[in-house]
Every structure is written in structure tokens, then in C-alpha cells.
Amino acid sequence: MDILFASSEAHPLIKTGGLADVSGSLPRAIRNSKQEIRLILPAYPAAVKAAGTLKTIATLKVTxxxxxxxxxxxxxxxxxxxxxxxxxxxYFDREGGPYSKPDGTDWPDNADRFALFSRVICAVAMNRAGLDWQPQLVHCNDWQTGLVPALLSLEAERPATLFTIHNLAYQGLFDRPAFERLGLPQTWWAMNYLEFYGHLSFIKGGLVFADWINTVSPRYAEEICTPQFGCGLEGLLTRRKSHLSGILNGVDYRIWSPSRDPLIARRYTARTLRLKLENKRVLQAAFGLPDDPFVPVFAHVGRLVDQKGIDLILDLLPQLLQRHLQLIILGTGQSALEAALRDAGKQYPERVGVRIEYDEALSHQLEAGADAFLMPSRFEPCGLNQLYSLRYGTPPIVNNTGGLADSVTDASSENLAAATATGFVFNKPEPKPLLGAIDRALDLYAEPDRWKQLMQTGMQQDFSWTRSAAAYLDLYTRLAPASP
Known part of the structure; x- marks a missing residue:
């Protein structure tokens, strides 16, 4: 098959979150399945620098x-x-992030930037870019490419379109003047098309017009059809439910595997778990915590936003400090959460380690050195850190939602007896249920043999892209059967 994979970020070129990990790994896995897949994204300065050798192959006049x-x-x-x-x-040669200025505020012309990106994607998709190549399917990802299925719907002979929702909370909403400025069909300013409560919604372009919609986990595909998780789009998604499915993201084990990870202090396997302690010592030192191999380290890395439940951890701080544990947090995000975490670190320097920064190498060391990984997300389309944690023998503590529910098996007495348990699952994103899961983890940690079994069971799970890519390839084939 010939496939065009469109994304606004891809690791290792440019990354703000899980979309980049997917966009950097899934195309490779599809290519390894002997399919012709090509990746398109904006030429941000960081992406151009990281891409290495590049050549100009076309020059286009674009609205x-x-x-x-x-x-x-x-x-x-x-x-x-x-x-x-x-x-x-x-639109793209500027300092800052893919979507925001250096001060963290959104670029005011994001509608124009990603409308242009979408128009170029359509030019390539319709073989109007001078490449002598046309895909059978265009795989679009998140709101930044949402206009692509809409624009391609205007074409008589077009490729099939797949639109993947990585996080429905980010919808690409802009005012009416932006809609008029982009020169889109006036009929699209309607509730059944791109209008959303008086705004232009880029993501609705994908949800309304794509031949198929998928999300990054089966559970999330069900959840977004409900008022709790639908972000106001549950009615539209329910109407399209016959064309909606979920495929759990995979992990690139070339990058995320403790047996080969060059970014951790000491490599280890499920058979050499004693070496994990060396990573724990390095992690404690990196966060200024006492070197203590016996105290359990509970850690979190990620965006510090309400979705991730960081406030739940902060609410529990008085109770957590009554327990024998150390807490480590790494990440950046909302200023109020950053400030509260900094204060906690200063107030309890021997119990709480905080680094307000993005550090890829340190995030690997955290996965390798922590004893348990905290992931109390209020919602989680897929989640990747719980998958990394499983492979690193760092049992995750997760809320029963989205991809977390699809990937972590609770350490109930029955699952422990059957040797299927991989982590700790709680059923409501509130402080009390989270504390209950942490206490269960502490109780099991006090039983070294059972804790070791939990670690090893998690490390044996296969969430490689090979499995996920096979599911995507099956979906691609159903949407656009390969030419004989």
C-alpha cells in the first residue's frame, strides 16, 4: 500500500507529547511490514536540524x-x-514550540499555520505536488491535520482518510474571523460541519469527514461517546460510532528497554533485577534525596496539568509523608502546579524530589530507578509511561480509565495468585482511592518475593509496535484495499 502519514510532530524531530512518539514509531513499523508509508510534518527549525540531509523536491503555490x-x-x-x-x-521558521511562543502562549496564527499545512498535505495526497506519487490512504493525527479529510471530501477521486484522536481535549478552536480568513466553504459554518459553539473546530474536520475515526486505545473509543469524556463532541461521535474504533499505542523497545537503554546508569533484565538498585541510587542523588535502598520510591514524569491528576498527589502529601516512602516528580506544565510542587520540594527536601523541567535522559533514569510509577490521570487516551514502567519493572499505579485500563492488570489477590498482575488500579480519580492503591503497593512491596513476581510479570508484557502496527495495517487495508 501507499500511505501518507500526516502529523504535527514526530520523535526524534520534534516532540511535545505522546503524539510524537506514535508518529516516530508507527510509520517505521508499517514500513517494516513492506508498505510504502511517507511521513509529512512542518519544517520547524528543530525538525530541519534533526532530520539531517534534506533536498528540495517541489515548490508549491499554496493558499x-x-x-x-x-x-x-x-x-x-x-x-x-x-x-x-x-x-x-x-509560519514555521520561528523560535518556540510547534504550537506556542517561548512564553508558553499559543501562536495567534495557529489556524493559518495548520490550514496551510493541511493544504500541502492535500496537494501531496492528490498528486499535485509534482512527486508522481499518490497515496491510497491519508492517515491524519489530531486537530492540526483535521482540515485534511474535510478538504479532501471536495475531491472527486481521492484517497481514503483515517483520522486518529490522540487527545479529544485538544480541539483546535478558533474564532469566526479565522474561518472567514481561511476561505473555507461557507456551508461548513454549521453545527453538523465545522462550527462548534460559535467557533471553528479543526478537529471536527476529521470527525465529520474522515472515512474512519480511531483512538489510541479501545477503552477511550468507548469513553469519548459519553458526556464525561466527550468534551462536547459525544453526540457527533455517537452518530459515527459505526466508523469508530480503538487501537492501543505501542512502545518502541529499541528506545524503551532497560536491557539496552544507553540513558540509564546500569542496564538490567528481568533476571538481573538486583541491578535496578544502582539506578535507584542514581535517581535519588539526581533529586537530592537520601541514598536509601530500602525506602520505596514513588515517581511521576509528564505534563503537569489537571488531566494527569498531579493535584491528587499534592492533596495526599500530608498522608504520604506519614508513610515510609520517597516521592519524585519530573515535568513542566501549569504554573500553579509547578509552584506547589516546588514548595513541597523545599519544605520536605529529604522526602520529596522535584525537577520542573523536560529532560528525556532523566525520564529514562526515573523509569529505571523508581520502585513504582504514579499515573492517577483523570482521563488518558492511551498513556505511554505506564507501558514504559511495565517494561522497566516499575509497577504503575493508575486510574481505571482509557489506555491505562487496557494495559494494566490490577494486583488483586486473584491476579497475584494467577501471576497476571502488573500494577495497581483504582476506580475513581480522587485522593482517597489513590491513597488506597498506594497503600496496597506499600503492603506488597514489604513482601519482596511477591513484589519481584509483579515486576517480572510486567516486564514480560508485549506492547511493541509490531502488534499495534498489524492492527493499523488491517484497518488501512479495510479502508483502502491494495491495488492488485
């Missing part, structure tokens, strides 16, 4: 651009996947 747009070609690093970067300096 919304003051000057011709160049299409750069290279390879996704360490893969055989062909890479296209959309080079429009007016």
Missing part, C-alpha cells in the same frame, strides 16, 4: 502563504521512512 512553499525530502532518522517537511518560513 495562505505569501511566498511559494518548498517541500523538503529526507528520511526519518534511523528508519527507511521517507520524510517530507513543509517549508514555509512565514
Amino acid at each position: 495562505g502563504a505569501n511566498n511559494p512553499v518548498r517541500l523538503l525530502q529526507g528520511r526519518l532518522p534511523h528508519t527507511r521512512v521517507r520524510l517530507y517537511l513543509v517549508d514555509c518560513p512565514q
Whole structure:
């Protein structure tokens, strides 16, 4: 098959979250299945630098651009996947993140930026970019590519379209003037199309017009059809439920595996778990905590936002400090949560370690050195850190939602007896249930043999992209059967 994979970020070129991990790993896995898949994303300065050798293969006149747009070609690093970067300096050659200024506020022209990106994707998809290549399917990801299925719906002979929701909470909402400025069909300013409570909704372009919608876990595909998780779009998603499914994300075990990870202090396997202690000592030192091999370390890394339940951990701090444990938090996010965590670290320097930063190497060391991983998300489309934690023998403590529910088996007495338990699951994102799960973890940690079994069972789980890619390839084939 010929597939165009469209994303606004991809590791190792540019990353703000899990979308980048998926976009950097799934195309490679599909390519290894002997399919011709090509990745397209904006030519941010960081992406251009990380991509290595690039050449200009096309110059396009695109609505919304003051000057011709160049299409750069290279390879996704360490893969055989062909890479296209959309080079429009007016929109993408700027300091800051893919979606926000250096101060963290959104770029005011994001609607224009990603509308242009979508138009270039459509040009490639319709073989109008001078590449002499047309995909049978375009795989779009999140709101930044939401206009692609909508724009392609205007074409008589077009590729099939798949739209993947990585997080429904991020919808790409813009005001009415943005809609008028982009020159979209006036009929799309309607509830059944792209209008959403007086705003232009990029994500609705994918939800309304794509041939198929999928999410990054089966449970999340069910949850977004409910008022609790649907973010106001549950009615539309329920109407499209016959064209909606979920596939759990995979893990790139070339990068996330303690037996080969170059970013951790000491490599180890399920048979050499004693070596994990060396990583624990390094982790404690990195966060200024006492070197104590016997105290259980509970850790979290990720975006410090309400979705992730960081406030639940903060609410429990008085009770946690009454228990024999150390707490480690790494990440950046909402200023109020950052400030509260900094204060906790200063107030309890021997019990609470906090680093307000993004550090890829340190996040690997955290997975390797912690005893348990805290992930009390209020909702979690898939989640990747619980998958990493399983492979690193760091049992996750998770809320019973989304991909967390699909990937972690609770350490109930029955599951422990059957040797199927991999972590601790609680059923409501509130402090009391979370504390109950932490206490269960502490009780089991006090039984070394049973805790070791829990670690080893988690490490044996297979969440590789090979399995997930096979499910995507099956979906691709059903949407756009390969030509004979």
C-alpha cells in the first residue's frame, strides 16, 4: 500500500507529547511490514536540524502563504521512512514550540499555520505536488491535520482518510474571523460541519469527514461517546460510532528497554533485577534525596496539568509523608502546579524530589530507578509511561480509565495468585482511592518475593509496535484495499 502519514510532530524531530512518539514509531513499523508509508510534518527549525540531509523536491503555490512553499525530502532518522517537511518560513521558521511562543502562549496564527499545512498535505495526497506519487490512504493525527479529510471530501477521486484522536481535549478552536480568513466553504459554518459553539473546530474536520475515526486505545473509543469524556463532541461521535474504533499505542523497545537503554546508569533484565538498585541510587542523588535502598520510591514524569491528576498527589502529601516512602516528580506544565510542587520540594527536601523541567535522559533514569510509577490521570487516551514502567519493572499505579485500563492488570489477590498482575488500579480519580492503591503497593512491596513476581510479570508484557502496527495495517487495508 501507499500511505501518507500526516502529523504535527514526530520523535526524534520534534516532540511535545505522546503524539510524537506514535508518529516516530508507527510509520517505521508499517514500513517494516513492506508498505510504502511517507511521513509529512512542518519544517520547524528543530525538525530541519534533526532530520539531517534534506533536498528540495517541489515548490508549491499554496493558499495562505505569501511566498511559494518548498517541500523538503529526507528520511526519518534511523528508519527507511521517507520524510517530507513543509517549508514555509512565514509560519514555521520561528523560535518556540510547534504550537506556542517561548512564553508558553499559543501562536495567534495557529489556524493559518495548520490550514496551510493541511493544504500541502492535500496537494501531496492528490498528486499535485509534482512527486508522481499518490497515496491510497491519508492517515491524519489530531486537530492540526483535521482540515485534511474535510478538504479532501471536495475531491472527486481521492484517497481514503483515517483520522486518529490522540487527545479529544485538544480541539483546535478558533474564532469566526479565522474561518472567514481561511476561505473555507461557507456551508461548513454549521453545527453538523465545522462550527462548534460559535467557533471553528479543526478537529471536527476529521470527525465529520474522515472515512474512519480511531483512538489510541479501545477503552477511550468507548469513553469519548459519553458526556464525561466527550468534551462536547459525544453526540457527533455517537452518530459515527459505526466508523469508530480503538487501537492501543505501542512502545518502541529499541528506545524503551532497560536491557539496552544507553540513558540509564546500569542496564538490567528481568533476571538481573538486583541491578535496578544502582539506578535507584542514581535517581535519588539526581533529586537530592537520601541514598536509601530500602525506602520505596514513588515517581511521576509528564505534563503537569489537571488531566494527569498531579493535584491528587499534592492533596495526599500530608498522608504520604506519614508513610515510609520517597516521592519524585519530573515535568513542566501549569504554573500553579509547578509552584506547589516546588514548595513541597523545599519544605520536605529529604522526602520529596522535584525537577520542573523536560529532560528525556532523566525520564529514562526515573523509569529505571523508581520502585513504582504514579499515573492517577483523570482521563488518558492511551498513556505511554505506564507501558514504559511495565517494561522497566516499575509497577504503575493508575486510574481505571482509557489506555491505562487496557494495559494494566490490577494486583488483586486473584491476579497475584494467577501471576497476571502488573500494577495497581483504582476506580475513581480522587485522593482517597489513590491513597488506597498506594497503600496496597506499600503492603506488597514489604513482601519482596511477591513484589519481584509483579515486576517480572510486567516486564514480560508485549506492547511493541509490531502488534499495534498489524492492527493499523488491517484497518488501512479495510479502508483502502491494495491495488492488485
